[in-house]
Amino acid sequence: MMGMVTHAPIPPFERFYLAHRDEVLGYLRRLLGQRAEDAWQETFLRALRAYDRLQHGRHLRAWVFTIATNVAMDELRAKPVNGLREGDEPAVELRQDAFRELEHLTDDLPPTERAAVVLRYGYDLPYAQIADALGSSEDAARAAASSGVRRLRREHAGHA
Amino acid sequence: MQVTPELDARFRTAALGEGLVDVRYDLVDSPVGPLFVAATDRGLCRISYSPEHGEELVVRDFGVRLLRSPLDDVRRELDEYFEGRRRDFDLALDLRVASFHADVLRELAAVPYGLTTTYGALARQVGRPSAARAVGTVMNRNPIPIVLPCHRVVGANGALTGYAGGLDIKRHLLRLEGAALV
Numbered sequence: 136m137m138g139m140v141t142h143a144p145i146p147p148f149e150r151f152y153l154a155h156r157d158e159v160l161g162y163l164r165r166l167l168g169q170r171a172e173d174a175w176q177e178t179f180l181r182a183l184r185a186y187d188r189l190q191h192g193r194h195l196r197a198w199v200f201t202i203a204t205n206v207a208m209d210e211l212r213a214k215p216v217n218g219l220r221e222g223d224e225p226a227v228e229l230r231q232d233a234f235r236e237l238e239h240l241t242d243d244l245p246p247t248e249r250a251a252v253v254l255r256y257g258y259d260l261p262y263a264q265i266a267d268a269l270g271s272s273e274d275a276a277r278a279a280a281s282s283g284v285r286r287l288r289r290e291h292a293g294h295a
Numbered sequence: 296m297q298v299t300p301e302l303d304a305r306f307r308t309a310a311l312g313e314g315l316v317d318v319r320y321d322l323v324d325s326p327v328g329p330l331f332v333a334a335t336d337r338g339l340c341r342i343s344y345s346p347e348h349g350e351e352l353v354v355r356d357f358g359v360r361l362l363r364s365p366l367d368d369v370r371r372e373l374d375e376y377f378e379g380r381r382r383d384f385d386l387a388l389d390l391r392v393a394s395f396h397a398d399v400l401r402e403l404a405a406v407p408y409g410l411t412t413t414y415g416a417l418a419r420q421v422g423r424p425s426a427a428r429a430v431g432t433v434m435n436r437n438p439i440p441i442v443l444p445c446h447r448v449v450g451a452n453g454a455l456t457g458y459a460g461g462l463d464i465k466r467h468l469l470r471l472e473g474a475a476l477v
Contacts, residue, residue: 160298181304
């Protein structure tokens with residue numbers, strides 16, 4: 136029946152922008168530090184350029200994080216980046232409270248791992264959406280987060 | 296992490312500068328309550344007494360790329376009107392509506408400050424003498440009240456009949472203009 140169909144109208148851009156501008160800035164600050172502001176503006180300009188071609192209003196949060204990740208990756212590509220390596224070590228997960236103890240160390244992670252870890256533990260995005268953001272498979276996204284967590288723990292142990 | 300007003304303003308300026316926005320809108324305080332005002336590249340396209348409703352209508356008519364941004368000319372002319380210092384508006388208008396609507400709205404725009412006309416008289420002016428009721432519908436859906444003065448249109452017996460913003464506002468506007476009320 137009609138009532139069962141979830142209709143997700145596209146909100147006016149202003150509403151979308153107000154809903155996500157702060158957390159996207161926080162995310163980019165985490166990935167890019169002082170370079171975050173230009174990337175933040177570029178993220179919302181890209182979103183606005185594509186906004187009238189959206190088919191529905193579902194997953195807009197994941198969508199804008201995808202754009203932000205792409206912008207950040209473009210920005211970080213100037214530095215050598217470790218590629219994603221799949222399945223060479225068992226997956227590691229982290230609890231949110233444990234992440235809060237380690238998050239100040241994410242700056243030292245390679246960009247892809249940093250994005251995967253921050254999206255997973257800082258913004259609670261599922262791996263399917265992180266995969267979209269990284270332009271990779273779900274397994275690769277999980278592997279990147281996992282590898283990032285291991286690196287964080289090593290860092291943490293090194294500082295302790 | 297809060298976006299600073301400076302960063303926010305920089306983004307809005309860049310978005311408008313790149314021509315990525317379908318409709319700019321703002322909220323303007325007035326003696327008859329807050330007004331939702333919206334404009335496209337062509338000009339003022341909507342005034343609404345209810346912001347939620349206005350947003351919905353401009354999205355339907357002009358697109359989802361809606362961004363809040365000051366509309367200084369509109370604000371200034373409305374302020375002048377409400378202070379009794381302006382009788383005619385000089386704003387460019389975007390009237391992309393059906394042709395009968397556009398014909399009626401053009402006649403409406405010519406109804407002078409402080410005078411009233413009737414639904415039947417407007418119908419005769421657009422060459423459709425029997426269409427008084429249809430003219431009423433156009434008034435009811437007037438996209439730019441105040442600037443397109445549907446408050447100056449009354450029933451054949453002089454009764455105020457109706458107004459999208461409520462009869463109190465219609466009375467307020469006519470009193471402001473010094474129109475004779477029945």
